[in-house]
Structure formats: structure tokens, C-alpha cells
Amino acid sequence: MAAEIRSPRARYREQTRAEIKEIALRHMAEGGAQGVALTRIAKEVGLSGPALYRYFSSRDDLLNDLVRDAYDDVAAAVGRVGADAQAGPRLALRALGGAYLDWAVAQPHRYLLIQGSPVPGYAAPPDTAQRARAVMGPFVKVFAQGEATGAVRPVVAEMEGWVRKDPAVADWLHAYTGLAADDAHAGTALAGTVLAWSQLHGTASLEVSGQYSGMGHQAGTLLNAQLDMLAEAFGLR
Amino acid sequence: MAAEIRSPRARYREQTRAEIKEIALRHMAEGGAQGVALTRIAKEVGLSGPALYRYFSSRDDLLNDLVRDAYDDVAAAVGRVGADAQAGPRLALRALGGAYLDWAVAQPHRYLLIQGSPVPGYAAPPDTAQRARAVMGPFVKVFAQGEATGAVRPVVAEMEGWVRKDPAVADWLHAYTGLAADDAHAGTALAGTVLAWSQLHGTASLEVSGQYSGMGHQAGTLLNAQLDMLAEAFGLR
DNA sequence: ACTACTTCGTTAGGCATCGTAACTCTCGAG
DNA sequence: CTCGAGAGTTACGATGCCTAACGAAGTAGT
Numbered sequence: 050m051a052a053e054i055r056s057p058r059a060r061y062r063e064q065t066r067a068e069i070k071e072i073a074l075r076h077m078a079e080g081g082a083q084g085v086a087l088t089r090i091a092k093e094v095g096l097s098g099p100a101l102y103r104y105f106s107s108r109d110d111l112l113n114d115l116v117r118d119a120y121d122d123v124a125a126a127v128g129r130v131g132a133d134a135q136a137g138p139r140l141a142l143r144a145l146g147g148a149y150l151d152w153a154v155a156q157p158h159r160y161l162l163i164q165g166s167p168v169p170g171y172a173a174p175p176d177t178a179q180r181a182r183a184v185m186g187p188f189v190k191v192f193a194q195g196e197a198t199g200a201v202r203p204v205v206a207e208m209e210g211w212v213r214k215d216p217a218v219a220d221w222l223h224a225y226t227g228l229a230a231d232d233a234h235a236g237t238a239l240a241g242t243v244l245a246w247s248q249l250h251g252t253a254s255l256e257v258s259g260q261y262s263g264m265g266h267q268a269g270t271l272l273n274a275q276l277d278m279l280a281e282a283f284g285l286r
Numbered sequence: 287m288a289a290e291i292r293s294p295r296a297r298y299r300e301q302t303r304a305e306i307k308e309i310a311l312r313h314m315a316e317g318g319a320q321g322v323a324l325t326r327i328a329k330e331v332g333l334s335g336p337a338l339y340r341y342f343s344s345r346d347d348l349l350n351d352l353v354r355d356a357y358d359d360v361a362a363a364v365g366r367v368g369a370d371a372q373a374g375p376r377l378a379l380r381a382l383g384g385a386y387l388d389w390a391v392a393q394p395h396r397y398l399l400i401q402g403s404p405v406p407g408y409a410a411p412p413d414t415a416q417r418a419r420a421v422m423g424p425f426v427k428v429f430a431q432g433e434a435t436g437a438v439r440p441v442v443a444e445m446e447g448w449v450r451k452d453p454a455v456a457d458w459l460h461a462y463t464g465l466a467a468d469d470a471h472a473g474t475a476l477a478g479t480v481l482a483w484s485q486l487h488g489t490a491s492l493e494v495s496g497q498y499s500g501m502g503h504q505a506g507t508l509l510n511a512q513l514d515m516l517a518e519a520f521g522l523r
Numbered sequence: 524a525c526t527a528c529t530t531c532g533t534t535a536g537g538c539a540t541c542g543t544a545a546c547t548c549t550c551g552a553g
Numbered sequence: 554c555t556c557g558a559g560a561g562t563t564a565c566g567a568t569g570c571c572t573a574a575c576g577a578a579g580t581a582g583t
Contacts, residue, residue, distance in 0.1 A: 058530070058579075086569060099571075100532050108570065164491070181497065200514030203507050211501040218501075243501075247508060251488020254401070260418065264448040264455075264480075270440050271484060277437030278515040295550075295559070302560095323540065336542075337561050345541065529580075537572080547562075553555090 066104050068094055070118070073111060077158045082112065112162070119159040120180035126152045131187030138191045138285040139277070145187050146249055146276045150268060153253035160257050164250065179217070185242050186225040192241025193226040193234050195283030201240060208243065209236035241283050248275040303341050305331055307355070310348060314395045319349065349399070356396040357417035363389045368424030375428045375522040376514070382424050383486055383513045387505060390490035397494050401487065416454070422479050423462040429478025430463040430471050432520030438477060445480065446473035478520050485512040 072093050076084045087108055091101050105111040130148040131141070153160040197205045212218050212230045218239070219230040228235050252275065255261055256268040280286075309330050313321045324345055328335050342348040367385040368378070390397040434442045449455050449467045455476070456467040465472050489512065492498055493505040517523075 056580080062530090087571090088569065096531095097533060098569095099534090099573095102571075103531060164495075178497075178500065200511045200518070204511045207502055207504060207507055211503075214502065215500055244508060244511060247488040247492055247512070248485060249488070250492055251484040251486070254491060255484055255487055258401075260415075263415065263452055265444055265451065266448075267444060270444055271481060274437045274441045274481060274519075275484070278519055281437070282511075282515055293551085299559090324542090325540065333560095334562065335540095336544095336563090339542075340560060525583085527580100527582085529578105531576105531578075533574105533576075535573085535575100537570105539570085540568080542565105542567085544565080545563090547560100549560080550558090552557095 062104070065094070069101065069104055069111070070114060073115060074159070077115070077162070081158060082162050085112065087111075115159070116162055116177070117180065119156075119163050120177070120184060122156075122159070123149065123152050123163070124180065124183040124186075127184055127187055131190065138194050139280045141191050142188070142245070142276050142280055142285060143273055145191065146245065146272050147269060149184075149249050150253050150256070150272050153257050154268065157257045160253060164254055164257075182218075182221045185246055186221070188242040188245050189222060189225045189238045191285070192245070192283055193228060193238035195237055195241055195280075195285050197237045197240060198282055198284060201244070201282045204240040204244065205236040207236075208239035212236065212239055237283065241279065244279055245276065248272070248279070299341070302331070306338065306341055306348070307351060310352060311396070314352070314399070318395060319399050322349065324348075352396070353399055353414070354417065356393075356400050357414070357421060359393075359396070360386065360389050360400070361417065361420040361423070364421055364424055368427065375431045376517045378428050379425070379482070379513050379517055379522060380510055382428065383482065383509050384506065386421075386486050387490050387493070387509050390494050391505065394494045397490060401491055401494075419455075419458045422483055423458065425479040425482050426459060426462045426475050428522070429482070429520055430465060430475035432474055432478055432517075432522050434474045434477060435519055435521060438481070438519045441477040441481065442473040444473075445476035449473065449476055474520065478516065481516055482513065485509070485516065 069090055072090050073085050076086070076089065085108070087101050088098050091098050094101075105114070127145055127148045130144045136144075212222055212235050222228055222230065222235055222238060226234075226238055228238065249272070252268055252272045256266070261268060306327055309327050310322050313323070313326065322345070324338050325335050328338050331338075342351070364382055364385045367381045373381075449459055449472050459465055459467065459472055459475060463471075463475055465475065486509070489505055489509045493503070498505060
């Protein structure tokens with residue numbers, strides 16, 4: 050958004066990078082993350098092998114970029130829904146979860162890329178945690194309106210410790226809720242979010258990797274049941 | 287267990303296969319599934335490259351074997367706990383979940399191997415579904431004692447359809463509970479199991495792939511909270 | 524407009540990896 | 554004791570990642 054025009058060279062560079070990523074995504078869609086081979090991409094973009102290294106310093110660098118994009122993309126999908134949460138927290142939770150799951154189902158390979166199960170040799174980029182938090186941000190906002198009950202309490206306690214120790218988390222919490230790290234609702238908001246994250250990931254992951262295939266599976270049904278249990282436990286209506 | 291003695295040649299063969307798998311596991315522990323390179327294994331076992339193809343027809347074949355072993359191993363770990371479920375279904379559920387999670391945490395690479403996020407090119411072996419069911423068997427038994435309430439009902443309805451369509455599932459259900467496919471509790475048992483599976487997988491997966499790192503994470507706390515919610519929804523005590 | 528510098532791209536090559544082919548050697552079953 | 558199956562070997566080919574060394578083209582300063 051910042052620099053629109055730039056030098057023609059830089060423009061061309063950006064364009065080529067985008068084209069490479071686009072092709073990489075297509076290859077990934079048919080053949081998994083391992084199907085992303087620099088040589089093939091190069092051929093398709095009309096370059097010869099090593100030329101790609103002008104645009105990405107390594108294969109992992111390219112994959113990292115795809116990971117970043119994917120995170121941003123889910124975050125956007127979830128955030129879009131999060132904006133109009135007028136119907137009460139319970140329904141908002143369903144909507145958010147639905148958006149997450151829908152994204153995962155629509156883009157299985159990208160979800161697999163994100164979901165931690167690392168491709169070959171590669172270690173997740175360091176800013177992963179931050180981007181993951183961005184995805185879950187709207188959930189924090191929802192759970193900040195809750196009150197933890199029963200079995201969920203121990204989780205809240207742990208989260209209170211967490212938010213006090215990790216300033217990045219405190220910032221995150223504050224950005225989406227306005228709450229301070231030592232607020233009474235801080236732990237609740239985080240606990241709900243992490244629990245929701247875990248459930249989302251479980252359901253999305255099994256669905257995407259095809260483990261539900263065979264059952265007349267509606268992953269959405271599963272997820273809704275889980276999120277409703279969560280809403281119950283956090284007194285969300 | 288069947289043939290103990292066999293011909294010396296077959297004995298040697300089995301022994302070598304086992305040694306190869308053992309080394310492969312060690313390599314996987316340090317370097318992920320992609321760290322399993324035939325050449326290196328061969329060198330370590332004292333053979334030269336292509337000799338390994340006498341024992342495994344391809345790299346995927348080897349990995350498939352590791353996957354199978356891993357499934358059997360989790361199933362054993364979970365089943366061991368499932369045996370002595372005297373303390374009531376709720377605690378049994380916790381114990382089962384704990385065993386699953388503990389196994390995953392103790393053997394992260396093997397869990398990652400299983401959990402669907404496929405290594406490079408490779409497709410899961412066909413008997414995967416059956417082995418996965420074996421892991422979850424004890425859960426079916428627990429949830430067969432439950433009564434679905436509230437938000438979980440729609441899942442039950444879907445599962446009833448599933449068990450009627452898929453004979454393998456009906457067999458599975460019957461083997462662990464004695465229930466018939468059209469029994470009133472069939473759907474309940476399956477619904478609870480699948481929900482539990484999803485939660486287990488979500489928590490274990492995030493934990494194993496290190497996404498919880500930083501928070502004073504006790505994955506067990508998370509899991510217990512989730513399983514308790516489930517127990518609540520299914521009226522387990 | 525001319526020169527100097529940066530960027531882009533090429534070919535050649537190194538290295539690791541999976542996997543096949545063709546050939547030898549050694550067991551062990553009959 | 555023989556001879557065939559199984560175990561191993563070396564040689565080779567195909568990909569794939571990546572570096573090195575060089576040439577071509579655009580960019581910028583004067």
C-alpha cells in the first residue's frame with residue numbers, strides 16, 4: 050500500500066515474485082508442499098533454474114512466504130466475520146469458527162502448510178506465532194465477554210500466568226479487547242481462545258487430511274457442537 | 287507370534303528389517319520424517335545403498351511400516367489404560383486421553399508421522415483407517431455409556447447414518463461395545479468418540495508441533511478441560 | 524550521451540537422494 | 554554336492570537444491 054509506483058525495476062521484481070508464488074501455490078495444490086520444485090516453477094515462469102534465486106534466497110524462503118500469506122489470508126477471512134458480531138457472542142463464536150473451517154476446507158494444501166506439520170527440512174518462520182495470534186484475535190474478543198466455569202478454571206489459571214510472563218501476548222490481548230494483563234477477564238479470554246484454537250485445529254486438521262472421509266462427515270456439525278460446549282462452559286449466550 | 291523359528295534366512299531377514307526400522311526411527315527423531323534417507327541408513331547398518339531395497343521396496347514402503355507400527359503403538363498405549371477403567375467413565379475418559387497425549391508428547395516425530403500431515407510425496411497406507419479405529423476403540427466403549435445432550439445431538443444423528451452405511455464401522459462399534467449398528471446408543475458412542483478424537487488430535491498436534499511453546503503450557507490441562515466438557519455433554523460421571 | 528554500477532539471467536557444476544540394472548557371491552534345501 | 558534363490562555390490566540415470574562464474578541489460582551519475 051505504501052509505495053505504489055516505485056522504479057520500473059522494482060515493479061517488475063514484485064510482479065515476478067508474485068507470479069512465482071502463484072505458480073508455487075498451484076503446484077502445491079496438486080502434489081502437496083513437496084510438489085513445489087524450483088526447477089519446475091522456473092520452467093513454467095520461463096526462467097532457467099537458478100534464476101529463481103534472484104527472487105527467493107532458497108526454497109524455504111519461498112515456502113515461508115507462502116506460509117505468511119496463508120496466515121494473513123485466514124486472519125482476513127476470520128477477521129471479516131469478526132467485524133459484524135452483533136448477534137451475541139455464542140453466534141459470533143460459531144461464525145468465527147465456521148470461517149476458519151471453511152477457509153481450511155477450501156484451501157486444504159495451504160492449511161496443511163500452516164498447521165505445523167512441517168514440510169521436509171524446514172523450520173517455521175519466526176513471526177509465525179505473531180501471525181497465528183492475529184488469526185485468533187477475534188476469538189479473544191468474544192471470550193473476553195465470558196465467565197469461566199467448572200472444568201475450564203484450571204486453564205484460566207494457567208493463562209493468567211502466561212499473559213503476565215509474555216509481553217507479546219499481553220499486547221495481543223490488549224489490542225483486541227482493551228484488557229490489561231492483570232485484568233480479571235484476561236485469563237478467561239485467553240483460555241477460551243486457546244481451547245477454541247485447539248478444537249478448531251483438531252477438526253480442521255482431521256477434515257483436511259481426509260481422516261473423516263467415509264463418514265457422512267459434516268465437519269461443521271462437529272465443530273458447532275464443540276464450540277457450543279465451549280460457549281456453555283464460558284457462559285456465552 | 288505365529289512362527290517363532292522359521293528358516294535362518296528368514297530370521298536374519300526379519301532382524302535386518304527391524305534394525306533398519308530402528309535406525310530410521312532414530313533418524314526421524316532428529317530431522318523429521320524427511321531426515322530418513324535410505325543411503326544414510328544403509329551406511330549405518332553396514333550396507334551399501336541399493337541393498338536396502340531387498341528389505342523395503344521403496345522409501346514409502348519403509349515409512350508405511352513405521353506408520354503402522356506407530357498406530358499399533360498408540361493403540362497399545364491407549365488400550366493398556368482402557369483395560370482397567372473401573373473408576374467410572376469420566377475418569378476413564380481422562381485416563382484414555384492422557385495416555386494418548388502422553389504418547390504423542392513422548393514421541394513427537396512419530397505422532398507427526400501419523401497425524402496426516404504427509405511427508406513428501408507419500409500417500410497414507412490403505413489400512414490406516416482401520417488402525418486409527420483401533421486406537422479409538424476404548425473411547426467408543428466409554429461413550430457407549432453416555433446419553434447425548436444439547437449441542438451434541440446433531441452429531442449423534444450424523445453418526446447414526448454413518449454406522450448404517452459403513453460395515454467396517456459397525457464391526458468396530460460391535461467389537462468394542464457389543465452394540466449393533468441400529469442400537470439406540472450406537473450414534474452416541476460414535477459421536478463421543480469422534481468428538482474426543484478431534485479434541486485429542488487438536489491438542490496433541492498443537493503441542494507436538496510446538497505451537498504452545500511459550501505459554502506455561504500444560505497440554506494436559508487443556509485436554510482435561512475439553513474432555514470434561516465432553517463428559518458433561520454426554521452425561522458421563 | 525558516456526561511463527560505472529546494479530540487477531537479471533545464463534550455463535556449468537557440485538552434491539544429495541531415490542531408485543534401476545546387471546552382475547557376483549554365498550547360503551542352504553534337496 | 555549341486556544349483557537356485559536370496560543378499561550384496563558397483564555402475565548408472567533422474568531429480569532436486571544450490572553455488573560459481575560469467576555475460577547482458579537496464580539505471581544512474583556526470
